Amino acid sequence: MKLGLSFAAVALLAASSAASAQSVEVVNQFGPQVQPVTINQSSQFNVAAVLQVTSSGAPTATIKQTGTTNVVGILQFGPSSSEATGQSGVLNIADIGQVGNTTSSLLTQTGNLNIGAITQFGMTNSSFVSQSTP
Amino acid sequence: MLCNGRVVIGVLAFSLCASQTVLADNTVTVLQFGALNVSSTVQSGNTSNSAETLQFGGVNQATATQFGSIVPSTINNSIIGQLGTSSTATVLQTGGPNTSFVGQIGAANAAMISQLGILNGSNVIQAGP
Numbered sequence: 091m092k093l094g095l096s097f098a099a100v101a102l103l104a105a106s107s108a109a110s111a112q113s114v115e116v117v118n119q120f121g122p123q124v125q126p127v128t129i130n131q132s133s134q135f136n137v138a139a140v141l142q143v144t145s146s147g148a149p150t151a152t153i154k155q156t157g158t159t160n161v162v163g164i165l166q167f168g169p170s171s172s173e174a175t176g177q178s179g180v181l182n183i184a185d186i187g188q189v190g191n192t193t194s195s196l197l198t199q200t201g202n203l204n205i206g207a208i209t210q211f212g213m214t215n216s217s218f219v220s221q222s223t224p
Numbered sequence: 225m226l227c228n229g230r231v232v233i234g235v236l237a238f239s240l241c242a243s244q245t246v247l248a249d250n251t252v253t254v255l256q257f258g259a260l261n262v263s264s265t266v267q268s269g270n271t272s273n274s275a276e277t278l279q280f281g282g283v284n285q286a287t288a289t290q291f292g293s294i295v296p297s298t299i300n301n302s303i304i305g306q307l308g309t310s311s312t313a314t315v316l317q318t319g320g321p322n323t324s325f326v327g328q329i330g331a332a333n334a335a336m337i338s339q340l341g342i343l344n345g346s347n348v349i350q351a352g353p
Binding site: 193197199202203204205206207208209210211212213214215216217218219220221222223 | 249253257258260261262263265266267268269271273
C-alpha cells in the first residue's frame with residue numbers, strides 16, 4: 091500500500107514537473123475590436139502563437155519569454171498593428187507578420203542562438219531588432 | 225535597355241541574398257513593403273551575426289549594426305536591398321571578417337558602410353532612373 095502511494099506521489103511529481111517544463115499559449119482574436127494580448131512565459135520550453143484580425147481596431151501583442159527554448163509566432167491584421175517581444179534563453183525564435191496601415195515591431199532576443207524574422211505590409215512600417223549572445 | 229539593367233541588378237541582388245543567408249548566432253530577416261519603411265537591427269554575437277533587410281516602398285531607411293570581436297573573430301554578414309524613391313542604408317560592423325552588400329534602386333540612394341576588422345569587404349550597387 092505504501093509502495094503504491096509512493097508511486098502515485100512520484101507520478102504526480104513527474105506530471106507537475108512536465109507541466110512546468112513547457113508552456114504553450116495560443117491566442118486567436120477576430121472582430122471589429124480586439125483586446126491587447128500579453129503573454130508571460132517562464133517555462134523551460136515556451137511557445138506563444140498570436141493571431142489578431144480586426145477591421146477597425148489596433149492589434150497589440152506583448153510577449154515575454156524566459157526559458158531554454160522560446161518560440162513566438164505573431165500574425166496581425168489591422169489598421170494599426172504593434173507588437174513587442176522579449177526572449178531570453180538558449181534558443182530564441184520569433185516570426186512576426188503584420189499587415190495594416192501602420193505596423194510596428196520591437197524584438198529583443200538574448201541567447202546563444204537567436205533567429206528573428208519580421209515581415210511588414212503597410213503604409214508606414216517600423217521595426218527594431220536587438221539580438222545579443224551572452 | 226535600362227529596364228533590363230534593373231532586372232539584372234535585381235536578380236543579382238536577390239541571388240546574393242539567397243546565397244549569403246547563413247545560420248548564425250544571431251540571425252534576423254526583415255521584409256517591409258510600404259510608403260515609409262524604417263528598420264534598425266542591432267546584433268552582438270560571439271561567433272557570427274547575420275542580418276538581411278529588404279525594403280520595397282517610397283522612402284526606405286535601414287540600419288544594420290553588428291558588434292563582434294576581432295580576436296577571436298566574429299563573422300558579420302549584412303545584406304540590405306532597397307527599392308524606392310529615396311533609400312538610405314547604414315551598416316556598422318566590428319569584428320571580422322566583415323562582409324556587407326547594399327543594393328539600391330531608386331531616384332535618391334545613399335549608403336554608408338563602416339567596418340572595423342582585419343578582413344573587410346563591401347559591395348554597393350546603386351541604380352537610378
